[in-house]
Amino acid sequence: MILFGASGHCKSVIDIAESIGERISVVYDDNPKAAAVCHIPVKKYMDGTDGTDESWIISIGNNRIRKKVKEKLQCDFGLLKHKTATVSKWSTIGEGTVIMAQVVINSCTSIGEHCIINSAAVIEHDCQIENFVHISPNASLAGGVTVGEGTHIGIGACVLPEIKIGKWATIGAGAVIIKDVPDGAVVVGNPGRVIHDQ
Missing domain, CATH: 2.160.10.10 (Hexapeptide repeat proteins)
Structure with a gap:
């Protein structure tokens, strides 16, 4: 699974994934502030980024930003x-x-x-x-x-x-x-x- 958004909310999403044994491979962000979140690598998102064969979660707490990000991503979303x-x-x-x-x-x-x-x-x-x-x-x-x-x-x-x-x-x-x-x-x-x- 891939996450988009290396915010504080991202840390909570990682905890959820770990509770059920779901592996997070990478966290993408438009403007990364750190190299990793909870030891998971953070990379700058670019259009056409690899990983569209995996399911994604938008790990951003702001509802309006989450909607904007959803509209730009061409991928399958998980739960x-x-x-x-x-x-x-x-x-x-x-x-x-x-x-x-x-x-x-x-x-x-x-x-x-x-x-x-x-x-x-x-x-x-x-x-x-x-x-x-x-x-x-x-x-x-x-x-x-x-x-x-x-x-x-x-x-x-x-x-x-x-x-x-x-x-x-x-x-x-x-x-x-x-x-x-x-x-x-x-x-x-x-x-x-x-x-x-x-």
Whole structure:
């Protein structure tokens, strides 16, 4: 497997791979700052780089940058799930997504492509998570929640059942979401309130 992006998030992705015995051969980056990450060599990415016969993961935490990188790479994308994560057999996970340690994803949930489901997050039954979403550590989504493309759910946030969160929104750390959130909104507090919208 090959990673793109030698950031701090890359180190977490390497841990996930190592937990299941998946070998990472190289990490590519547009602007490498180090020769290696966790002893894995880092190389400058150039168009036409070898390795398109292997599966790739974009190991970049920023949702918008992850989407831009995905649009330029011509390769097959893998999927990484930490060995301690629990994912219902009735749920689906899209390519390029990483599922970190102690995550719980319950029945009939759909996780899109190139998402980050971070450590100890809980996603209950019947949730719909679109592409390029980041669910931060210890965030909890109750049943039937919908999260639009590119949205970031902050650390420790709670989302009540059947809530719809729009695209490219930001839910602040520890926020409690009790009503629907429009596209592009920034929501903080308990109960959650919009402090910025499109």
